[in-house]
Amino acid sequence: MFSIFLILVPLAASRRGIMPGMVSIASPNTASDKPLPQAHTxxxxxxxxxxLAASVAHAVHDGMTDLIYVLLPLWQSQFGLSLAFTGAMRGLYAACMAGFQVPATRLARRWGRPALLVGGTVLVALAYLVAGLSGALPVVCGALLLGGLGASTQxxxxxxxxxDAYAGHRVQARRALASYNFAGDLGKTAVPAGVGALLMWLSWQHSLIAVGLLGLGAAAGLAWLLRAPPLQGAAADGGPAQPAPLPQQALVPPPTWGFAALAATGVVDSGTRMGFLTFLPFVLSAKGAGAAGTGLALGLLFVGGALGKLxxxxxxxxxGLLRTVxxxxxxxxxxxxxxxxxxWWGALALMPLLGLMLNGTSSVLYGCVPDLVPPEGRDRAFALYYTATIGAGAIAxxxxGWLGDQWGVAQxxxxxxxxxxLTLPLTWVVRQALAGQGRD
Structure with a gap:
């Protein structure tokens, strides 16, 4: 509930047009710097x-996804796992989530986005409930696969x-996407920190049951918010608005070298972020931090990440893109x-700055997707981009972890x-592609 409450602040600000810092990529050399009439429509x-529905889904899904980082040291200790196997457990979730991104967009054309979003949220919640009720390693691994499947829809x-909801309102659409993106970081902050506090009184199994119940409550809220198909504007005759059709052209992958370079940059950035987050709890544990301290550090890290988006x-x-990245x-x-x-205390103090830098890059890269593909291919482009970046997060x-087993966590x-x-030369290629389109 705390994460959902926090979402209302950026949403309200976005609605009033008072958060220009949340607008995605815009060139300082183009007319987009000037206020457009539609910005206040x-x-x-x-x-x-x-x-609101998309932001709630983003906050809940990202919060439950990044909660795994708090749980990994506990699982390693209880089950006696190697670092490579512990990293593979995180990879199970991420691989399943990455592999079903594109199929999720196809299923949505048959059953609708609301049904897939609600159903995916239910699957993630059930995964945590099953893992908490069982507590056995094989069941936990199976629950991670189930959770990744549900998370792939979001x-x-x-x-x-x-x-689609903000189609035809370019400035408002950018602010809306930035608000949606920001909401995910609020979930990443609230859920791991909240569970870290719960672990001071409850076992990890009981904590997962609480998270599963939270997920089911969020799914019920999404079902209410999406009780009718999302509408786009009003009908030309003044009658009720009609559901926005999903463009069939979106099934065609965007064949641009700029997008390929952007996806490669996102792969390196995501792999770095997931690799770091996986082993940060072990580094902190070696410095004397317990489960509560690890949850606090992750909370500060994600707070910095949320600010990094802005x-x-x-x-x-x-x-410009190049200097920023x-x-x-x-x-x-x-x-x-x-x-x-x-x-320990110095590393804890560094977490907000590290989160700002670690997560801020992803926001800049994510905002470039609409600028590198035609409008009819954006649905597919988002799915491909997330498949590549989340897939890297599954492998990293x-x-x-294998390197940690061979050389040690520090190495x-x-x-x-x-x-x-490696992102530095790749970003230069992306900038050249944007410059060729007059966008950078």
């Missing part, structure tokens, strides 16, 4: 309802839901090294810091 209630369908949008407008990724590498060298924990984290620097 009141949006239909159906559009705002779609944005990113492509909720993004497209918002984009700050990096402002930085990109003033510095180079700044954030370079600072990410330095902060990872700092986390290894500093004592196992890869860096694996140093490899993460070096890996993030």
């Amino acid at each position: 009141p949006m239909p209630a159906e559009a705002r309802r779609s944005l 990113h492509p369908l909720a993004s497209a839901l918002v984009a 700050l990096c949008a402002v930085l990109e407008r003033h510095l 180079w700044l954030t990724e370079g600072a990410t590498a330095l902060c990872i090294v700092g986390t290894l060298l500093l004592p 924990p196992s890869l860096f 694996a984290m140093q490899a993460v810091a070096a890996f993030v620097l």
